[in-house]
Amino acid sequence: MRAHVLSDARLVKQAGRFVWLSVDAEKERNAAFTERFTVSGYPTFLVVDPVTEKPVLRWPGSATVKQFERILDDARVARRAAGGAGPEAALARADRANAEDRVEEAVAGYREALERGGPGWSRRPRAVESLVLALQGAGRDEQCAAVAGSDGAGLPRGSSFANAVATGLGCALGADDAAPWRPEALRRLEPLVREAAALPDLLADDRAALLQTLADARQAAGDARASRAALTRLWRFLEAEARRTPSAELRASLDSWRVSAAIGLGRPALAVPPLRASERALPDDYNPPARLALLYREEKRYPEAVAAADRALARAYGPRKLRVYDLKATSQERAGDRAGRERTLAEAVAFAATLPEAQARGGVRKLVARMQAQLDGLRGRGG
Amino acid sequence: MHLLLAALLSAAPAAGRAPGLPWILDDWGRAVAEARARDLPVVVDVWTPW
Numbered sequence: 223m224r225a226h227v228l229s230d231a232r233l234v235k236q237a238g239r240f241v242w243l244s245v246d247a248e249k250e251r252n253a254a255f256t257e258r259f260t261v262s263g264y265p266t267f268l269v270v271d272p273v274t275e276k277p278v279l280r281w282p283g284s285a286t287v288k289q290f291e292r293i294l295d296d297a298r299v300a301r302r303a304a305g306g307a308g309p310e311a312a313l314a315r316a317d318r319a320n321a322e323d324r325v326e327e328a329v330a331g332y333r334e335a336l337e338r339g340g341p342g343w344s345r346r347p348r349a350v351e352s353l354v355l356a357l358q359g360a361g362r363d364e365q366c367a368a369v370a371g372s373d374g375a376g377l378p379r380g381s382s383f384a385n386a387v388a389t390g391l392g393c394a395l396g397a398d399d400a401a402p403w404r405p406e407a408l409r410r411l412e413p414l415v416r417e418a419a420a421l422p423d424l425l426a427d428d429r430a431a432l433l434q435t436l437a438d439a440r441q442a443a444g445d446a447r448a449s450r451a452a453l454t455r456l457w458r459f460l461e462a463e464a465r466r467t468p469s470a471e472l473r474a475s476l477d478s479w480r481v482s483a484a485i486g487l488g489r490p491a492l493a494v495p496p497l498r499a500s501e502r503a504l505p506d507d508y509n510p511p512a513r514l515a516l517l518y519r520e521e522k523r524y525p526e527a528v529a530a531a532d533r534a535l536a537r538a539y540g541p542r543k544l545r546v547y548d549l550k551a552t553s554q555e556r557a558g559d560r561a562g563r564e565r566t567l568a569e570a571v572a573f574a575a576t577l578p579e580a581q582a583r584g585g586v587r588k589l590v591a592r593m594q595a596q597l598d599g600l601r602g603r604g605g
Numbered sequence: 606m607h608l609l610l611a612a613l614l615s616a617a618p619a620a621g622r623a624p625g626l627p628w629i630l631d632d633w634g635r636a637v638a639e640a641r642a643r644d645l646p647v648v649v650d651v652w653t654p655w
Contacts, residue, residue, distance in 0.1 A: 228650070231625060233625065234625030234626070237627055239645065240640075240646055240647065241629065241636050241639050241640040241645050241646070241647045241648070242627055242629060242647075243629045243632070243636035243647055243649045243650070244629070244631065244649075244652070245633070245649055245650065245651045245652070246630075246631055246652060246654065247651055247652065247653050249631055252633075255633045256651070264652050264653045264655070265650060265651060265652040266651045267648065267649065268647075268648075268649040268651060269647070269648055270637075270640075270646060270647040270649060272640035272645070272646065273641065278646065294648065297646060298646065301646050507654065509654065540653075542653060542655060
């Protein structure tokens with residue numbers, strides 16, 4: 223999103239309509255902000271009313287320039303809308319409720335907006351997309367998959383259709399294997415995602431996500447051959463993108479997919495050359511060495527994994543630095559380096575103690591507790 | 606998928622900024638004050654460098 227959309231010159235005309243704030247959630251100085259405005263994933267866009275200091279719209283993930291412009295337009299409506307019987311007013315109420323985590327109200331509002339707007343309503347694609355995303359965010363996998371398979375399937379073929387059906391398939395894949403609704407949802411949604419992956423004019427990141435989701439779906443179906451074919455298709459797409467992409471930053475924006483495809487194909491070394499190129503081109507960015515550490519670890523090249531993790535640690539900050547420590551410690555564990563692993567875990571636990579309370583919750587807290595237990599175990603056995 | 610692998614793979618990549626959008630960096634107080642003065646909503650890009 224940052225590399226492919228926010229750098230687009232077409233957004234310049236929006237400059238004077240909003241105040242623009244960039245919040246790096248990993249930075250300590252933003253802990254109070256992230257505690258107040260919770261988000262479940264990154265990136266997330268919030269539009270906040272400065273008078274009430276409440277969000278009026280929340281958009282998780284990516285959007286095309288055209289979608290993003292519509293979202294911004296809708297956010298301005300959501301800020302002003304207090305009542306009204308039209309679909310736009312219902313959508314605005316739903317957006318506000320969704321932004322404030324009032325899930326029931328949001329879901330009811332999106333359904334109301336869709337009903338009032340009818341099949342030809344210009345905001346229907348975005349409203350369906352928002353409804354599916356809200357259901358996913360609330361962990362309502364069955365409803366998420368059902369709406370994607372019904373309302374999503376009926377959308378015009380474009381970015382909203384692709385996001386809605388891919389999100390729905392993700393909900394089905396993430397549900398309990400024994401859920402009785404899951405097989406039918408997978409059968410319904412997988413062909414729609416395959417159709418979406420063939421659409422023109424998608425963001426490269428979105429197309430990669432679609433191809434990865436198709437590989438996951440085949441894997442879940444026990445069809446390893448087709449899963450591998452989907453990953454091969456993803457890898458070839460990423461290679462083509464690298465050839466045609468002018469800047470290192472744009473190329474690096476797809477590095478996460480390179481890593482997942484290479485590991486999924488059982489060939490982590492495939493992604494080493496492009497990741498090394500990203501590290502050379504973006505020397506201040508800790509992502510390339512962190513991802514290289516993962517690739518080297520999966521290749522069982524443990525000394526190189528530890529060295530890459532050290533390069534990443536030298537540049538990293540915030541709670542996610544703990545995940546690099548974890549990567550380094552697991553590499554040392556697999557290499558049989560008990561003393562090194564103990565030192566890494568001790569450093570990680572000491573670093574965690576410096577994090578503000580707001581940055582040390584949820585998954586971070588669990589990770590720290592696990593690392594502390596591992597450290598205690600090592601010290602307990604070692605005396 | 607391993608938790609760490611998922612975390613490493615799922616997050617947003619770091620990248621550049623639109624030269625034409627006047628981003629305020631990591632300063633909610635300044636952004637909200639400016640927004641009140643101009644009666645404009647605040648667009649917040651909440652991201653991580655992953």
